[in-house]
Amino acid sequence: MKRIISVLMENAPGALSRIVGVFSQRGYNVDSLCVAATDDKSLSRLTITTQADDKVIEQITKQVNKLIDVLKVTDLTDGNHVERELMLIKVATRSELVRAEVNRNVDIFRAQIIDVDLNNYTIQVTGTSDKLDAFANVLSQSTEIIEASRTGICGLARGDKALRP
Amino acid sequence: MEMMSGAAMVVRTLKDLGVKHVFGYPGGAVLDIYDALYAQEDVEHILVRHEQGAAHMADGYARSTGTTGTVLVTSGPGATNTLTGIATAYMDSIPMVVLSGQVPSMHIGEDAFQETDMVGCSRPVVKHSFLVKRAVDIPEAIAKAYYIANTGRPGPVVVDLPKDIVNVLEEHPYQFPEDVTMRSYNPTLKGHSKQIKKAAKVLLEAKRPILYVGGGAIAAEASELVTELAERLNLPVTSTLMGLGAFSGVHAQSLGMLGMHGTLESNKAMHNADCILALGARFDDRVTNNVEKFCPHATIIHVDIDPASISKTIAVHVPVVGSVEQVTKQLLDQIGKIDSEKQKAKLLDWWDQIKQWRGRDCLNYKKADNVIKPQEVIQSVYKHTQGDAYVSSDVGQHQMFAALYYPFAKPRRWINSGGLGTMGFGLPAAMGVQMAHPEATSVVITGDGSIQMNIQELSTCLQYKLPIKIISLNNRALGMVRQWQDMNYKSRYSSSYMDSMPDFVKLAEAYGHIGIRVDHPDELDAAMERCFAEKERLVFMDIQIDQNEHVYPMQIKFGAMDDMRLSKTERT
Numbered sequence: 001m002k003r004i005i006s007v008l009m010e011n012a013p014g015a016l017s018r019i020v021g022v023f024s025q026r027g028y029n030v031d032s033l034c035v036a037a038t039d040d041k042s043l044s045r046l047t048i049t050t051q052a053d054d055k056v057i058e059q060i061t062k063q064v065n066k067l068i069d070v071l072k073v074t075d076l077t078d079g080n081h082v083e084r085e086l087m088l089i090k091v092a093t094r095s096e097l098v099r100a101e102v103n104r105n106v107d108i109f110r111a112q113i114i115d116v117d118l119n120n121y122t123i124q125v126t127g128t129s130d131k132l133d134a135f136a137n138v139l140s141q142s143t144e145i146i147e148a149s150r151t152g153i154c155g156l157a158r159g160d161k162a163l164r165p
Numbered sequence: 166m167e168m169m170s171g172a173a174m175v176v177r178t179l180k181d182l183g184v185k186h187v188f189g190y191p192g193g194a195v196l197d198i199y200d201a202l203y204a205q206e207d208v209e210h211i212l213v214r215h216e217q218g219a220a221h222m223a224d225g226y227a228r229s230t231g232t233t234g235t236v237l238v239t240s241g242p243g244a245t246n247t248l249t250g251i252a253t254a255y256m257d258s259i260p261m262v263v264l265s266g267q268v269p270s271m272h273i274g275e276d277a278f279q280e281t282d283m284v285g286c287s288r289p290v291v292k293h294s295f296l297v298k299r300a301v302d303i304p305e306a307i308a309k310a311y312y313i314a315n316t317g318r319p320g321p322v323v324v325d326l327p328k329d330i331v332n333v334l335e336e337h338p339y340q341f342p343e344d345v346t347m348r349s350y351n352p353t354l355k356g357h358s359k360q361i362k363k364a365a366k367v368l369l370e371a372k373r374p375i376l377y378v379g380g381g382a383i384a385a386e387a388s389e390l391v392t393e394l395a396e397r398l399n400l401p402v403t404s405t406l407m408g409l410g411a412f413s414g415v416h417a418q419s420l421g422m423l424g425m426h427g428t429l430e431s432n433k434a435m436h437n438a439d440c441i442l443a444l445g446a447r448f449d450d451r452v453t454n455n456v457e458k459f460c461p462h463a464t465i466i467h468v469d470i471d472p473a474s475i476s477k478t479i480a481v482h483v484p485v486v487g488s489v490e491q492v493t494k495q496l497l498d499q500i501g502k503i504d505s506e507k508q509k510a511k512l513l514d515w516w517d518q519i520k521q522w523r524g525r526d527c528l529n530y531k532k533a534d535n536v537i538k539p540q541e542v543i544q545s546v547y548k549h550t551q552g553d554a555y556v557s558s559d560v561g562q563h564q565m566f567a568a569l570y571y572p573f574a575k576p577r578r579w580i581n582s583g584g585l586g587t588m589g590f591g592l593p594a595a596m597g598v599q600m601a602h603p604e605a606t607s608v609v610i611t612g613d614g615s616i617q618m619n620i621q622e623l624s625t626c627l628q629y630k631l632p633i634k635i636i637s638l639n640n641r642a643l644g645m646v647r648q649w650q651d652m653n654y655k656s657r658y659s660s661s662y663m664d665s666m667p668d669f670v671k672l673a674e675a676y677g678h679i680g681i682r683v684d685h686p687d688e689l690d691a692a693m694e695r696c697f698a699e700k701e702r703l704v705f706m707d708i709q710i711d712q713n714e715h716v717y718p719m720q721i722k723f724g725a726m727d728d729m730r731l732s733k734t735e736r737t
Contacts, residue, residue: 068292071349
């Protein structure tokens with residue numbers, strides 16, 4: 001089952017490698033990882049997606065929480081939450097027909113073309129991972145995908161719940 | 166503010182923290198710190214012969230005192246040589262601070278001479294680590310390291326110190342940090358009151374309860390409280406390998422050790438219990454045997470300071486996060502005064518059952534006329550030390566014989582590598598013990614395999630006049646490996662036999678110590694007497710024992726806790 005773990009930790013050197021270390025040392029897998037400093041620059045917020053059952057997820061959250069640099073850990077999938085991922089995708093646009101088809105899909109998926117070159121478009125799309133998958137899939141039916149880069153999921157709990165120090 | 170060099174700050178911070186002993190080995194990256202050590206007398210440095218030895222010495226020092234052990238080593242090989250020692254401390258939750266030198270900051274990452282990413286190398290086996298970047302940050306980093314090492318669930322902490330920041334030629338203001346608390350680190354000590362109530366209720370209703378005590382009780386200095394709880398509720402008590410001594414092994418309610426080589430009565434009582442109170446024990450695989458068959462009748466209360474230890478291998482019914490000391494106190498308050506006669510009567514059948522299991526006398530063994538049995542050696546050590554020595558052990562058969570045949574009446578007397586199982590641990594650990602307790606008897610129980618893994622420290626023993634008593638059970642083989650090969654590999658002794666054993670008596674003498682070889686059971690008692698009469702000098706007892714002896718009892722693989730072999734021919 002897909003789980004989204006959100007971690008609030010000190011924005012300190014080595015903190016990220018310790019978290020990643022917990023996953024590799026204990027044999028848990030990381031599907032995606034998204035990390036950056038928060039509005040408070042002394043803190044970082046990290047979102048990890050993993051596949052695990054309840055027992056494993058309990059161990060993951062406990063082991064991550066045990067790290068000295070970590071302030072808070074929560075499993076977002078436990079409750080109502082919003083999650084988004086961003087993808088930049090570059091596709092070949094060698095004919096008018098393809099350009100039109102790509103444009104149509106960009107509209108349907110509410111994506112944006114952010115760079116245009118003689119032979120390709122670079123498109124930005126945000127949404128759930130499923131939407132990104134679907135978008136890439138649709139594009140691949142009409143043209144060639146040259147490359148894509150995804151941020152991995154980041155998420156927040158809905159309502160009053162928050163990860164704060 | 167006082168001005169001093171980074172190197173002087175390292176030493177001054179240690180002094181201000183009350184550190185008396187540092188175990189270490191000099192090298193390029195830490196020469197400035199060694200120079201600062203030379204200039205003072207508050208912190209004594211013990212020069213080891215191998216950095217692994219330094220880590221085990223600091224470990225033995227910590228286990229026997231409860232204070233944090235300190236290691237100082239240079240960068241590169243000096244640092245990596247401590248890793249086994251750090252991992253040993255990590256697995257057994259022992260407070261230790263390792264100060265490692267590092268190449269100058271501007272050369273980090275250049276594959277400089279003796280450069281190693283120590284913070285990276287040690288990451289999986291430390292509680293935390295620091296790479297200090299500025300000299301002014303040294304006091305805070307070191308003070309935090311000690312605070313982290315010896316609070317919550319204790320463990321080793323590495324402080325990596327680049328050479329440029331400890332330069333003796335540059336001075337900086339020194340300020341000892343008054344407050345080292347961290348917003349991200351707040352160990353829970355007190356148990357949740359709702360959980361305490363639940364636990365007390367389960368304990369009071371139990372008809373077949375057992376107290377399963379582990380190293381956490383020793384780390385929390387909770388022996389007296391644990392004893393009070395056991396006595397008030399008339400509970401049988403079993404102990405993990407790490408917990409031996411937390412509850413006196415000679416107490417009438419003690420069932421001895423449990424697990425793979427636990428006593429029959431311990432493992433039977435666990436398997437048949439209707440309530441298990443685990444105090445600072447972590448249901449390790451050497452205890453549980455097959456988790457699917459683990460203690461099917463029991464409501465399990467698990468008290469542990471580390472939430473991650475709870476329900477890691479065995480799902481428990483009443484988890485309580487907190488220190489054993491605090492939670493036991495809370496449990497005693499919650500239970501209050503009870504009618505001890507009534508409680509005794511309630512557990513009468515249970516104790517009768519336990520008496521029957523005890524009657525099997527599972528530690529009984531046959532002595533022989535012409536060959537020394539390992540068990541009788543341990544019993545002889547017990548006799549000649551009046552059961553009151555600090556006993557450090559290596560890893561293997563001798564470790565299990567020591568755990569089973571030397572009952573510990575007090576905590577911090579049994580010093581062994583339980584989690585990692587590090588051969589070569591015993592001698593340096595006993596040296597750390599002896600440094601901390603100069604007047605005490607510090608014994609090492611070891612074997613011909615283990616002792617050779619850190620034998621170079623015999624030289625350190627001479628330098629610091631450590632009158633350790635080395636009891637080496639020499640069976641001319643790697644006994645535990647051989648035992649498993651007997652049981653599971655049709656006695657095909659693949660690499661478990663060493664036919665080039667040194668003359669240990671001559672070896673001891675070459676290092677300036679006394680060596681005594683014992684071949685015959687009739688000589689054992691007199692030799693032991695001679696050994697322990699030597700108060701000022703190290704004695705190496707090379708005791709030739711039966712090569713074919715196995716450690717029993719022993720759990721049968723994939724079975725329940727109480728599925729055991731009791732001898733080569735009998736099983737439960």
